[in-house]
Amino acid sequence: MIYLDHHATTPCDQRVVDAMLPWLTQSFGNPHSTSHSAGRVAADVVARSAACVARHLGCPAESILWTSGATESNNLAIRGICGHPRQKRRHLITCFTEHHAVLDVVAEIEQNGWRVTRVPAYPQDHELAGCVDLDALAGAIDEDTALVSVMWANNEIGTISPMQQIAHLCHQAGALLHSDATQAVGRLPVDMKSVDVDLLSASAHKFYGPKGIGILVVGNGNRRVRLRPQIVGGGQQRNLRSGTLAPASIVALTTALEIAVSEMSESDARIRQLRKVFCGKLLECIEGLVLNGISLESPQRLAGNLNVRLPDVEGESWMAAAPDVCFSSGSACSSVDANPSHVLTGIGLTESEARRSVRFGIGKFTTDEEITQAVRLLCDAYRRIKPA
Ligand SMILES: Cc1ncc(COP(=O)(O)O)c(C=O)c1O
Structure with missing residues (x-):
């Protein structure tokens, strides 16, 4: 997992x-x-x-x-x-x-x-x-x-x-x-x-x-x-x-x-770097993948946050096809709600775009190896389910 x-x-x-x-x-x-x-x-x-x-x-x-x-x-x-x-x-x-x-x-x-x-x-x-x-x-x-x-x-x-x-x-x-x-x-x-x-x-x-x-x-x-x-x-x-x-x-x-504050700058930099690698590799293997929200380079975006949308497959299907990676289609706190994310439609995405979107959150214990593995599992899953 x-x-x-x-x-x-x-x-x-x-x-x-x-x-x-x-x-x-x-x-x-x-x-x-x-x-x-x-x-x-x-x-x-x-x-x-x-x-x-x-x-x-x-x-x-x-x-x-x-x-x-x-x-x-x-x-x-x-x-x-x-x-x-x-x-x-x-x-x-x-x-x-x-x-x-x-x-x-x-x-x-x-x-x-x-x-x-x-x-x-x-x-x-x-x-x-x-x-x-x-x-x-x-x-x-x-x-x-x-x-x-x-x-x-x-x-x-x-x-x-x-x-x-x-x-x-x-x-x-x-x-x-x-x-x-x-x-x-x-x-x-x-x-x-x-x-x-x-x-x-x-x-x-x-x-x-x-x-x-x-x-x-x-x-x-x-x-x-x-x-x-x-x-x-x-x-x-x-x-x-x-x-x-x-x-x-x-x-x-x-x-x-106390721990979070004392380790904040170090973990922030590491998480940012992991996200850059992760996003870069997903973009390489999934043609048409789009970033939701502001640039990853922006200091106005949380370090571990990545929200992307697929060109042709719903986020829920991607999650089901990659069960060993835990990520979320919209806010996990509201995943009891089957509606498309109100945040994504709130920034102007269509319902279909919102349904094709997923959220990843990288943490301070996430390793390089986990990122490599996750990319492999996610890309394999996407290839299996994407329309021919
Ligand atoms: C922005 C925001 N507010 C509130 C909550 C709810 O927090 P709690 O699980 O502590 O009730 C969450 C949980 O994800 C959240 O992300």
């Missing part, structure tokens, strides 16, 4: 597993039972973890909320802002190419009577293809806009958004900015001191941590951010997200982030 789907998830780094295990078996205290030492030890590691994550993201430690992952973080950010009893504004903005964990929440808010603007994304031939159209965004924001939700990096075509420019547009009008940074954190420098977003979602399993743990950063110290909680019960995390915290998972996310 050759795993080339690192936007869907990443393997848990052994160093992360080693760091988290003692917090399951030895120091297993409940971090909310601070009346005894076992609880205090757990509470202390949670506090140190928040400080460490906050240092890496450039936000106050008090702003870190632990969640189950980015879906929950996105839900809490958007519903939390729109549902707060003191929220006076009634307008919400997002972009067509967001993840469903944003789009579906926005649709629900709309049903509850909010005005929603879905701003178009730049088309395929634009240097920021897939990213929210900044002029359209500027035109959509008004004094009733409570929140703008724009992803930091796209999970299908890897475009990196100019977040500081977007933040400036939002804050000029007094709107808050949420960013789904699930594909960015651990892969790119994400510094909330220089990029002034108000709420930020991330998930450990995208940067070699375990599944089931994420964060929502609520406020970076510059503006007041008021959330209505979505999960109530024990009053934990300042009553913004109740439930017993999981120190082992929190240590795992923190360790994964």
